[in-house]
Structures are given as C-alpha cells and as structure tokens.
Amino acid sequence: EPMTAFLALGSIVLCVTGAEALYADMGHFGKKPIRVSWFAIAVPALYLNYFGQAAEVLRDPKSADNPFYNMVPDAFQFPMVILATMATVIASQAVITGAFSMTKQAIALDYLPRLQIKHTSDQEKGQVYVPAVNWFLMVAVIVLVVGFRDSSNLASAYGIAVTGTFVITTCLITVVALHKWKVSPWIVWPIFAVFFLIDLSFFVANLTKFKHGGWFPLVTAAVIFTVLMTWRKGRSLMLERLVEYGTPIDDFFPNLPMDQLVRTPGQRIYLTVDVDKVPFALGQQTRMLRILPEEIILLNFETTLAPHSTPDGVIVTNPYPDVTVATVGLGYMDKPDAPAVMAALRDSYGVDVDPDSCVYVVHQVSIEGRRKAPMARWRQSLYSLMQRVAVNPAIYMHLPSDRVLGVWTLIRL
Numbered sequence: 001e002p003m004t005a006f007l008a009l010g011s012i013v014l015c016v017t018g019a020e021a022l023y024a025d026m027g028h029f030g031k032k033p034i035r036v037s038w039f040a041i042a043v044p045a046l047y048l049n050y051f052g053q054a055a056e057v058l059r060d061p062k063s064a065d066n067p068f069y070n071m072v073p074d075a076f077q078f079p080m081v082i083l084a085t086m087a088t089v090i091a092s093q094a095v096i097t098g099a100f101s102m103t104k105q106a107i108a109l110d111y112l113p114r115l116q117i118k119h120t121s122d123q124e125k126g127q128v129y130v131p132a133v134n135w136f137l138m139v140a141v142i143v144l145v146v147g148f149r150d151s152s153n154l155a156s157a158y159g160i161a162v163t164g165t166f167v168i169t170t171c172l173i174t175v176v177a178l179h180k181w182k183v184s185p186w187i188v189w190p191i192f193a194v195f196f197l198i199d200l201s202f203f204v205a206n207l208t209k210f211k212h213g214g215w216f217p218l219v220t221a222a223v224i225f226t227v228l229m230t231w232r233k234g235r236s237l238m239l240e241r242l243v244e245y246g247t248p249i250d251d252f253f254p255n256l257p258m259d260q261l262v263r264t265p266g267q268r269i270y271l272t273v274d275v276d277k278v279p280f281a282l283g284q285q286t287r288m289l290r291i292l293p294e295e296i297i298l299l300n301f302e303t304t305l306a307p308h309s310t311p312d313g314v315i316v317t318n319p320y321p322d323v324t325v326a327t328v329g330l331g332y333m334d335k336p337d338a339p340a341v342m343a344a345l346r347d348s349y350g351v352d353v354d355p356d357s358c359v360y361v362v363h364q365v366s367i368e369g370r371r372k373a374p375m376a377r378w379r380q381s382l383y384s385l386m387q388r389v390a391v392n393p394a395i396y397m398h399l400p401s402d403r404v405l406g407v408w409t410l411i412r413l
Contacts, residue, residue: 006205010208015046103133110231112231112386113387117129163203170192234380237374249275266358267295268282268295268358269353269359269360270296271301281363281407285407301328301330303331308331316351338360360394361405361407364407367383368384369413370413
C-alpha cells in the first residue's frame with residue numbers, strides 16, 4: 001500500500017521532531033553540550049522509547065491507542081505524567097528562547113521595530129529576554145489550547161510547522177554553502193536534492209492534515225511574514241524620504257549662512273545613526289527656524305560584540321568649531337544611557353559638557369499613507385501602527401524627561 005505508507009509519514013515524522021528544539025538552546029550552551037546531550041541522552045532515550053512502544057503493541061495490539069502510557073506499570077502512571085509535564089516545560093523553554101533570539105535578530109536586521117531587549121548573561125550574547133514576545137507567546141498558547149481542545153489537532157498543526165521548517169532549512173543551508181562557504185555546486189546540489197526530497201515528502205504527507213489544525217501554522221507564518229516585510233518595506237521608503245533632507249556633515253557646517261542664523265545659548269545633544277550625515281533635527285532647525293545652538297554634540301551609539309563597553313570604544317572628534325562628534329561603542333549587555341555617557345565624556349575624554357543642563361534633541365517621525373505609494377494602503381496603515389508602538393528613543397536611552405526636545409516630521413510614503 002504505497003499511498004498508505006506515504007500518508008503514514010505524517011505521523012512517523014512526529015517521532016523525531018523535537019530534536020530541532022535542542023538547537024534553539026545553542027545560544028545558551030554552545031555547540032558541544034548540544035551535540036553531547038543529543039548523542040548521549042536524547043538518541044538512546046528515543047530508541048528505547050519507540051522500541052518499547054513497538055514491543056508493547058506486538059504483545060498486546062489493544063494497547064495501540066496509547067502505547068506510551070500502557071507500557072508503564074500502573075504504579076508509575078502518575079509519576080510518568082509528572083515527568084512528561086516537566087519535559088514539556090523544558091521543551092517549551094527552548095522554543096521560547098528561540099523566539100527571543102529570532103526577534104532580536106529581526107530587530108537587528110531591521111525587520112521589526114525596536115523593542116525592549118534584556119540580556120541575561122555577560123558570557124553568552126544569545127541569552128536574551130524580550131518581554132513583549134513573552135507576553136505574546138503566553139496569550140497565543142492560551143488561545144491555542146482553548147481553540148484546539150484536542151491534542152490530536154495540535155499534533156496536526158505541529159507536524160506541518162516542523163516539516164515546513166525542514167524544507168526551509170534545507171533551502172537556506174544550500175544558499176549558505178554555495179555563497180558563504182564556497183562549496184562546489186557539484187557537491188552541494190546532489191546533497192540538496194536528497195534532503196529536499198525527504199523533507200518535501202514529509203511536508204506533503206502532513207498537508208493532508210490541513211483541515212484538522214494544519215492550517216494554523218501556515219496562517220501564522222503568513223501573518224508574521226507580512227508583518228516583517230511590511231516593516232522592512234516601510235522603513236526603506238521612509239529612509240528614502242529622509243535621504244532627500246540628509247546632508248553630508250562636511251557640506252553642511254562650512255556652508256552655513258551664519259549671518260542669517262540666531263545662535264541659541266546652551267548645549268544641544270543630537271542623537272544620530274550616521275556621524276557622516278547631519279542629524280535631521282539639526283538640519284530642520286537651521287532650515288526652518290534659522291537657529292543654531294552655540295555648542296553641538298552629535299552622539300552615536302554602536303553595538304559591539306563584547307558584553308560591556310571599553311574605554312577604547314569611544315571616539316571623540318572636533319571637526320568644526322563648537323561641534324563635537326562622539327561615537328560610543330556599547331556592549332550587547334549595556335543599555336544606552338545618554339546622561340551617563342555625557343558624564344563619562346566630561347570626566348574621561350575632556351569634552352566640555354554639563355550633563356545636568358544639556359538638552360537632548362530627538363527626531364520623531366509620523367507616517368502618512370498616500371494612494372500612489374509603492375505599498376498597499378493597508379500595509380501603510382500597518383507600518384504606521386508599528387512605528388507608533390516602537391520603543392520611544394527618549395525612553396530607550398534614559399533621557400531626562402525635562403530636557404528632551406522633540407523635532408517632529410511627517411513622512412508621506
């Protein structure tokens with residue numbers, strides 16, 4: 001019965017799923033502990049488990065309804081339920097860790113708005129906690145349990161999700177092997193064909209469960225993919241609009257019409273992502289308000305691979321009179337604290353700044369959709385919503401609320 005055997009793959013694949021959750025913990029423990037735990041603990045346990053279930057079914061065909069618990073003596077039924085529950089909690093921790101890690105990478109790659117990220121270790125960069133994702137997962141799990149009710153429906157959803165991951169991973173590792181590792185195509189493509197055929201067979205076999213819960217991971221994936229690509233597209237369109245106002249710093253200060261500008265007293269700290277360009281807020285103030293602060297400090301934060309910042313991670317230059325450019329390298333565990341950085345610049349780097357009186361200028365952007373934008377109106381609305389829920393830069397950088405000046409810009413995509 002070849003068709004029956006093929007459809008059985010949808011159930012057989014569940015025997016080996018869960019191994020991928022181990023690799024979600026690689027950021028916590030590294031490669032070696034994961035490999036040792038897999039070959040020394042997980043694989044032997046799986047063989048004993050499934051061989052034992054097969055032996056139980058051969059001994060008593062009636063036990064096929066639940067061979068796992070039927071092969072356990074009655075006295076150990078309750079302890080086994082406790083053990084299975086503990087294993088579920090451990091496995092869910094790996095999945096949660098993976099969700100945190102992917103969210104952090106998506107933010108770094110500019111596929112998601114800035115969210116609060118907490119690093120929980122100064123040894124491993126991958127150990128992070130994202131409160132928003134944690135709460136989202138909690139709500140999603142509750143909805144999932146209430147909505148599916150039966151574990152068999154949930155197994156159908158799980159099978160499609162995991163086998164879909166198999167297919168995607170095979171495609172991605174092929175791209176990496178060809179373009180990053182520079183492996184010969186004569187080696188890569190035959191290996192890809194073998195694994196892709198196996199993975200695709202599992203995935204297609206699971207598609208028969210689409211109506212019984214298998215639709216859920218596909219719909220979820222489509223929604224998440226739409227959110228990621230909407231943010232990416234919206235950001236690229238917004239930056240294109242901002243580039244129209246961007247001016248290289250070497251073209252800006254030498255050509256300022258000083259006789260037409262009013263010099264305002266005090267020190268202004270402009271947060272910037274590109275020290276070679278004039279911050280948008282400063283350009284708007286000189287262009288529209290015809291004012292220029294007496295002392296200007298351009299502050300740029302750059303995240304490094306080290307857990308904490310070092311003294312040599314700070315670069316201070318004075319390209320023009322009354323203009324200071326400070327690039328501060330932050331460790332991945334460090335939180336951007338602009339007032340503390342100002343105090344360090346004064347005490348350790350000789351920058352003439354008063355952390356208790358300087359004013360921080362923050363650029364705020366509001367998005368307005370338009371009909372002729374190269375993005376659908378509903379996606380423009382979604383991007384605008386994501387822009388609003390992103391962590392405010394003043395809060396993110398711990399700026400004193402009584403010394404923050406916001407420059408607001410309306411961007412039409």
